[in-house]
Amino acid sequence: MTFSFQRLASDGMARRGRVSTAHGTIETPAFMPVGTAATVKAMTNDMVVSTGAEIILGNTYHLMLRPGAERIGKLGGLHRFMRWEKPILTDSGGFQVMSLAARRKLDEEGVTFQSHIDGSRHQLTPERSIGIQHLLDADITMQLDECIRLPASEAEMRRAMELSLRWAERSKRAFVRRDGYGLFGIVQGGTDPVLRGESARGLCGIGFDGYALGGLAVGEPQAEMFETIEATVPHLPEERPRYLMGVGRPSDLVGAVMRGIDMFDCVMPTRSGRTGQAFTPRGTVNLRNARHADDPRPLDETSDCPAARDYSRAYLHHLLKCDEILAAMLLTWNNLAFYQTLMRGMRAAIEDRRLASWAEAFHRREALGDIDAVTG
């Protein structure tokens, strides 16, 4: 099984594709649930699979600290460790070093930092990141990059983008090619279209199995994110998958797919599930709200997910009020199912070349807001 990307159909800029990997295929556009510490939080793998997810994301930063990359390697890799048999993409660890670790020091070589868990010292270089992801046995490995905070000066964006390009080269050299395993480069350059273009062309010159857009979904307005996608995608090869990292809300996904993105990951459906926020076709619902206490209706009777279809809002509200673990389980399940249904809908719409009208209907439905409260 060679790592590959097939384009099956397109509709405007949007593509309907298939990524083939050592652990199976991924229909795109695809959403990857986040399995930070070798578990998609509050889910069994069967529940994740039941939603239609075909690939999950693992976090190198978390796994290298706990339980340790060498340990997972000795135990047969991340798939075997967590018993997830489908593809896994791992990030490089760089983003979370920047957002979570203490006493970070970044230089040409890499980044040294202290664990946020126990203060232990670690170094992450392009070579070490690739080595860890090899130990984890990731189907898709991400290069180490530097992700800066926005807004930033043009000089700062350029410096980080150029460093990321040099790290891309080192990542490519360190990556051990195996059948069915791929390495993705990451386009940086902040919100500057010139820098994004330079970064994309630089990466293409090195040559990767896929191209990611990094440094977005860090608080910038949606319009700015869309502009950056539009400025970047034309510089990326048609025959490689494009991955928008860390994005996002349902409407972000729809807009990004329409601009040529194939893959996504985001903690939103899982994290929201643990705080009582449910995604539905009519927007988000805060199930902690007392309006749901006597409501016998499900979150979404049209869903094929048991969590969305079979349990009353009254019950879900009750579980949340009692801080029951089942609340996190059912809401995460609902949310992941919603995201996968969204992706399935877009895949079908692209095949039929009706993505624009599908997106219009999506926005119209989402704008309706939640069903009216029950009275009485």
Place this chain on the structure above:
Amino acid sequence: MTFSFQRLASDGMARRGRVSTAHGTIETPAFMPVGTAATVKAMTNDMVVSTGAEIILGNTYHLMLRPGAERIGKLGGLHRFMRWEKPILTDSGGFQVMSLAARRKLDEEGVTFQSHIDGSRHQLTPERSIGIQHLLDADITMQLDECIRLPASEAEMRRAMELSLRWAERSKRAFVRRDGYGLFGIVQGGTDPVLRGESARGLCGIGFDGYALGGLAVGEPQAEMFETIEATVPHLPEERPRYLMGVGRPSDLVGAVMRGIDMFDCVMPTRSGRTGQAFTPRGTVNLRNARHADDPRPLDETSDCPAARDYSRAYLHHLLKCDEILAAMLLTWNNLAFYQTLMRGMRAAIEDRRLASWAEAFHRREALGDIDAVTG
């Protein structure tokens, strides 16, 4: 469907039976997982059913406070509320008023108390307890009783036992008979065989669909509990199920079944599951212990529960270290499966009249202790 108990086989004092209720049958000896607040903590119903559980227990005290008995009644009862289609037994609320509520005041009429959640005032009388359990639509309703702390004086044990008998009469009068629904009386009397006998005979005079032994599993030695069972069971009718409330450890269940008990409930498998303790045929295993960090072996390869059979101890240890919800899910699942396998084993052994040798083998295996740690 009439509420009934069939004795299918016996072996010494042990009985193999079947309880028939409005929501299905329960093979006995049976263990009932505890679903305190309308959820068996950290489990989906499918996971509970997969272990072989045929009945769960709901807590009247918790449910009357949150979300409220009238609310559950309006939503169609507890089965529908939590989507558990098999039988449910509810306790009377009395035990938890005594252990959890604030500012309790007990008199002949009942007990008034303040909610441990919001300080609101409530009253629980025999009539109100039966009424709540009717609203919940419990297949098996428990009378309200007074459960005192042990050790206690003979006078105190007698007073509480006699009050419980008067409450038993009022409970019986308040209970609305419906096809497939049963009411159980509760034998009290502390550790005094004379009082236990009096209580049992008094309850039989009133007449119940089943008889429970209350006031045990409150810290007394196992031998004392067994003696109390032996002093009580001869006073109970053969043709009614016997339920030992709040018990217990696996060896408690084995000893109690051998002394004629048919039904059990206990938070141990679920609560332990949330703190990292796993039940296995070779005793309990503390998965937080670092000895498991590199252990690729499952908890129990002979189990048919995925949580016991398919995940490495290293993975379970990792999940616990990270406080992942999946740790509670998998360990609770393992523990409930272990308890149900234990009951299945006893049921088969009684049918074959080999319970004594089965129990010997059980104790021998449990005494082995956990498998040796991996070296290297």
